[in-house]
Amino acid sequence: MTRRPRILVIGAGFAGVECVRRLERKLGPDEADVALVTPFSYQLYLPLLPQVASGVLTPQSIAVSLRRSKKYRTRIIPGGAIGVDLAAKVCVIRTITDEIVNEPYDYLVLAPGSVTRTFDIPGLAEHAFGMKTLAEAAYIRDHVISQLDLADASDDPEERAARLQFVVVGGGYAGTETAACLQRLTHAAVRRYPRLDPSLIRWHLIDIAPKLMPELGDRLGKQALKILRDRGIDVSLGVSVAKVTEDEVTFTDGRVIPTHTLIWTAGVVASPLIGTLDAETVRGRLAVTPEMTVPGHDGVFALGDAAAVPDLAKGEKDAICPPTAQHAMRQGPKVADNIIHALRGEPLEPYVHKDLGLVVDLGGKDAVSRPLGIELRGILAQAVARGYHWSALRTGVAKARVMVNWLLNAIAGDDFVRTGFQARKPAQLKDFEYTDSYLTPDQVRTEVRTAEAEGKVRGKVTGG
Known part of the structure; x- marks a missing residue:
């Protein structure tokens, strides 16, 4: 009996999930087996995270279930990929119970996303x-x-003054929305604290760049800056962090801010998984062809934040697609199509997509948007921003939850309840993003060789 080809998809972000959905729709049941590696059985709608942090949305509303697919037949492996041996065609996975699993593949889709750049x-x-x-x-x-x-x-x-000062680093999309949404949270909450002086609450947004969100263009960037400063947010450009302690932050311009809150959103880098591959990179992201294949490795595709996908729509030499949800959501189906083409002996197709613009929700009635190059601000920009995010949610249930959350928050506001995630021991970045879990290339090869010798590579017959 002929074994079906094994397609292994790493990562359940926009790129990985859209790839799996297309494979499920277009592949025949006997054409291939599909497996997805992810520690959580949901797709996170990342652009709305600041609204979860500020209480506008509940966490469940942007965690879109992977098990609602009408043609669901993908095997979900609950864990994280910590290494890949491209020569042996085996992925090393640490499950959520800390078990090490060696998963063989015929086609590999690398969509592990990114982690916070520090x-x-x-x-x-x-x-x-x-x-x-x-x-x-x-x-x-x-x-x-x-x-x-x-x-x-x-x-x-x-102590009171220090606890009421908050610092956000990063003047891009994530940092600007985080500062704007959380500032609204604290100034709405302070009404429930009659002993607190609202004027003591200070939010600081800093970025080493000379402009706020330069991708918006000069005029919209300046308008966003004005909105934030009019709200009382202290925006400092051309400045970064020199040192951090438990109760203060020192800026590179010499200022020392007493605070217990530093939120770091100063960009992202490709998942450390890319460093386990011994493959060529471009600006820290995996080098791929316009068809999103990894050169020199048959059957290996990479996309999303972790891959340097050539941006053919720009028409500029060496241009690569930015690490945005917009590109990842469109690269996923294209990779799925190319895998199907490869299975059927058909030519692969390059990825081409023109950027549709940027939407920035600053909370309340404030927003700036640039859809298709058209500059908007205020209520209309807010409608475009929320309309775009709402339409991009993958299931009807997720759309309903988000819409109800928006309406309820607009009518009833927030109860400012702590749910207990804040433990006595402060958490660190690595506790959330598991950046210290990955193997070195040598460790990957050793693990795979040992597992093969002991017959512990799932479904793989040596020499077959």
């Missing part, structure tokens, strides 16, 4: 919070509300 800044890894996972968003919400509770209970003016 720098060698003293104290940063130990004291900063990220905004890349659902757990981080829920944790940050608890942390921010706990700072209000602790400030309200304190009789020490210095």
Whole structure:
């Protein structure tokens, strides 16, 4: 009996899930077996994380179930890929129970996404919070509300002032929305704290770049900057962090801000999984062809944040697609189509997509958007931003939950409840993003050779 080809997809972000959905729809039941490696059986709608952190949306509303597919037949492996041996065609996986599994494949789709980009800044890894996972968003919400509770209970003016200062690093999409949404949270919540002086609440948004969200263009970027400053957010450009301790942040311009809250959103880098491959990279992302194949490795595709996919629509030499949801959602189906073409002996097709623009929800009635190059702000921009996100949600249930959350928050506001994610021991970036879990290339090869010798590679027959 002929064995069916095995397609292994790593990552359940926009790229990986859209790839799996297309494979399920277009592949015949006997054409291939499909498996998906992910620690969680949901797709996270990442652009709405700031609204979870600020309480506008519940966590479940943007965690879209992977098991609602009408043609569901993908085997979900609950864990994370920690290494790939491209020569042996085996992926090393650590399951959610810490078991090591060696999974063979015939076709590999690398869509592991990205992790928070950090720098060698003293104290940063130990004291900063990220905004890349659902757990981080829920944790940050608890942390921010706990700072209000602790400030309200304190009789020490210095402690109270420190707990009411909040620093967000990163003037891109994620940082700007995070600062804007959480600032609205604290200023709405302070009405429930009669002992607190609202003027003590200070939000700082800093970025090393000279402009806020340069991808918006000069005019919209300046309008977004004005909205934030009019709200009282202290925006500092051309500035970064020099040092972080448990109770203060030192900026590169010499200022020292007493605070217990540093939210780090200063960009992303490809998943550390890419470093286990011994393959060529471009600006830290895996080098791929326009068809999203990895050169020199038959049957291996890469896409999304972890891959340097050539941006053919720009018509510029060496241009690569930015790590955005918009591109990932469209690269996924294209990779699926190319795998099907490869299975059927047909030519592969290149990925081409023109950027549709950017939408930025600043909370309430404030937003700036640039769909198809048209500059918008205010209510109309807010309608475009929320309409885009709502339409991009994958299931009707997710759309219903998000719409109900928006309406309920607009009518009834927030109860500012802490749910208990803020533990006594402060969490670190690595606790959420597992960046210390990956193997080195040599460790991957050793693990796979040992597993093959012991017959522990699932379904693989040596020499077959």
